[in-house]
Amino acid sequence: MELLHYTFFQNALWGALLASILCGCIGTYIVTRRLVLISGGITHASFGGIGIGVLCGWSPILSAMVYAVLSAFGIQWLSHRTDVREDSAIALFWTFGMSIGIICCFLTPGFMPDMPSFLFGSILTISAPDLWLLAVLTIIVTAIFFFFLQPIISVAFDNTFARSQHLPVDLIEYGMMALIAMTIVATLRLVGIVLAISLLTIPQITANLFTYSYRKMILGSIAIGFADCLLGLLVSYQLNVPSGAAIIFMGIIVYLLARGTKMLIIRSHRE
Template sequence: MLEILKYTFFQNALLGSVLASVVCGFVGTYIVSRRLVFISGGITHASFGGVGLGVFLGINPILSAMAFAIASACGVQWMSEKRKVREDSAIALFWTLGMSVGIICSFLTPGFMPDLPSFLFGNILTIDSFDLSLLAILATLVVALFLLFENTIVSIAFDPVFSKTQNLPVKMVEYAMMIIIAMTIVATLRLVGIVLAISLLTIPQMTANIFVSQFRKMEWLSVAFAICYCLMGLGMSYYLNVPSGASIIFVSILIYMILRILKSAFTNEKKAS
């Protein structure tokens, strides 16, 4: 596998894996702690509407997908706050709206959409300098926000009601985090695709939670696991000639299951002794 390292596209894939792992490690920990997995899944699929619009209008699909995803995330948050619509109903609304807009625009676009499979299923080998720049900016922003305001973010994630009594900016933080979640999802579309994006935001955190429960420790351990999953998935993709996105998720779930079984067996053995 070493001979492939000389190619620029594979170097971009490795760098993109590391940057995406950093972003997903931090943001995913908030998602899991705040129990926003279903909302994140809705935003992920809603972003397809932006992809379709971007291709139809002739603009960068990543930028249009990010705008659509941010609008959907804020829409779900706003509708849930007003309590006129149940949260799961709001998620379903934007989920299906995004998918329908994406499908309609895909069919209205003249010719064939060559990048459509990479957006749906991921192809990290197609990452270019724009994607890397976007991931680098987002990684810097996410790390800076979590290091500077982690106490506030953690407090709101675990108990937003109590945080309001402490005069913390709950509403502002919740909207800001929804926007960051939307940006993270879109930035990782090239890596694992719309279908599998939510996995990279939850499985590393589930694995880290086997060993630690403290928020900050889980963040960094999630980053480490995500990097390992991406590199091992790339290796599997290279040797078996299968899609990289699916390989990364398959490896991550397999390792999670093995570690969970080993931890359970060790705990039972310790209790028996």
């Protein structure tokens, strides 16, 4: 309990809570819309923005956010063309972003001490500006989902039907892609580029084991995501291992336990 008196641990708890709310909303859309592969491409493409920011002396997070949003728009536009497959469009932006990031980092004079935190995450080093970014983005996303949840659900499950209802499908899709990109970059400090997509999928598929309601899935993934973060922080503290990897590891453990529990419930009902 003495950890609660330290500012860095208080920041980690606030970051975990905000990220859980943010990823609960956006991650549910990703899972139901089956955009996991696209989100993985955006995650790795954002490394190009980090490299550009480091080389030019800009904020790596802000430059990564701009680059990630542009990459998301590029993937969305290119994958809808008849002459380009979706996985090919993802691979194009994925590899291009990574190559740009690596080249820029090597061209930057001196050593970049924050590189491991961008790649693997370190929630215990999250700063006040990172928290403000998470807070602002969480408020924006929560407001959008509160006021426009029904159109988002319609596009997520059947965009052809949504078009027949005269909904602005293209605007919603591009808007959600932008939010996905910004969410990914905002959580890089927590779990890093390597593991960011896990925070947007594992709590959601865990919640999906027990409910098919979109709203309940959002709420469940928020609670599960926050629990994963707390358990990961505990494991990280006890074993002295990177916090980002510990959070994702505990998320997978929670998923396996939840799946086992559901199988036992189903078996008991059959008997």
